[in-house]
Amino acid sequence: MPTLESLPARDRPTGLAVPPRRMRLWHDGRPLKRWRYVGLYGEDMMLCAADVRIAGLPQGFWATWDRTDLRERTVFLPRAVVLADDAVRFGPARLTLEPAGDAMAVTSQHGRSYIWTRKQPVRARGTVAGRAVELYGLIDDSAGYHARRTDWQWCAGVGVGNDGAALCFNIVDGVHDAPQESERTIWVDGAASELPPATFADDLSAVTFPADPAARLAFAEEARRARSDDFKLMASDYVQPFGTFSGTLPGGVAVARGWGVMERHSVRW
Numbered sequence: 325m326p327t328l329e330s331l332p333a334r335d336r337p338t339g340l341a342v343p344p345r346r347m348r349l350w351h352d353g354r355p356l357k358r359w360r361y362v363g364l365y366g367e368d369m370m371l372c373a374a375d376v377r378i379a380g381l382p383q384g385f386w387a388t389w390d391r392t393d394l395r396e397r398t399v400f401l402p403r404a405v406v407l408a409d410d411a412v413r414f415g416p417a418r419l420t421l422e423p424a425g426d427a428m429a430v431t432s433q434h435g436r437s438y439i440w441t442r443k444q445p446v447r448a449r450g451t452v453a454g455r456a457v458e459l460y461g462l463i464d465d466s467a468g469y470h471a472r473r474t475d476w477q478w479c480a481g482v483g484v485g486n487d488g489a490a491l492c493f494n495i496v497d498g499v500h501d502a503p504q505e506s507e508r509t510i511w512v513d514g515a516a517s518e519l520p521p522a523t524f525a526d527d528l529s530a531v532t533f534p535a536d537p538a539a540r541l542a543f544a545e546e547a548r549r550a551r552s553d554d555f556k557l558m559a560s561d562y563v564q565p566f567g568t569f570s571g572t573l574p575g576g577v578a579v580a581r582g583w584g585v586m587e588r589h590s591v592r593w
């Protein structure tokens with residue numbers, strides 16, 4: 325029988341049921357939480373969209389930020405946001421996707437159960453509100469039996485290095501954040517490398533890395549998404565600002581220009 329003893333596991337099988345295998349709606353007294361989140365970023369347009377299920381109950385949301393106007397919507401209906409492997413459709417957006425780097429996946433213990441995530445860099449082309457765009461970003465697929473109370477801080481973004489390399493990064497504290505075999509990743513021209521543990525500023529203005537004091541990723545907020553819901557049995561409180569990144573990531577990777585999101589999320593589910 326599969327056990328949790330060998331977790332976390334990055335890019336290797338564990339025997340535990342994770343996508344694309346079917347996962348039970350309940351396990352060890354916990355409901356299945358799963359979502360697909362797509363974040364796409366660029367100098368003139370940034371956007372995100374998600375399709376969420378908690379014990380089968382649907383939620384969808386999307387937001388676009390064109391550096392002047394923030395548009396967003398949250399709905400509790402199935403298929404309000406369509407996020408396929410090769411396409412994104414919601415509200416004003418019609419985009420096609422193609423892989424743009426190595427996918428990585430992690431399965432981690434969470435309390436007495438387990439959680440899973442897979443991150444895939446993608447390029448997107450299409451239209452947003454009738455405007456042609458070409459963007460770079462991530463598909464975030466996540467599923468698992470998270471602890472009743474879960475808190476995390478996270479950021480995702482893309483950028484350009486001083487040498488012209490295409491950068492994409494995913495950094496977290498609170499889930500899948502073991503010292504090794506975490507989901508923390510930087511992609512340089514599509515090649516993935518794991519990042520060391522990270523610390524987020526209380527105001528989400530920066531990410532630092534205790535093992536590499538020279539590394540610091542600064543964030544300048546431009547527009548803030550925020551939402552709080554309390555459904556008694558379930559509650560969620562998050563902020564997720566759009567903005568720009570600059571600084572240096574571990575290993576001396578300079579971010580000459582960068583765009584993306586920060587996030588703080590506290591949830592009871």
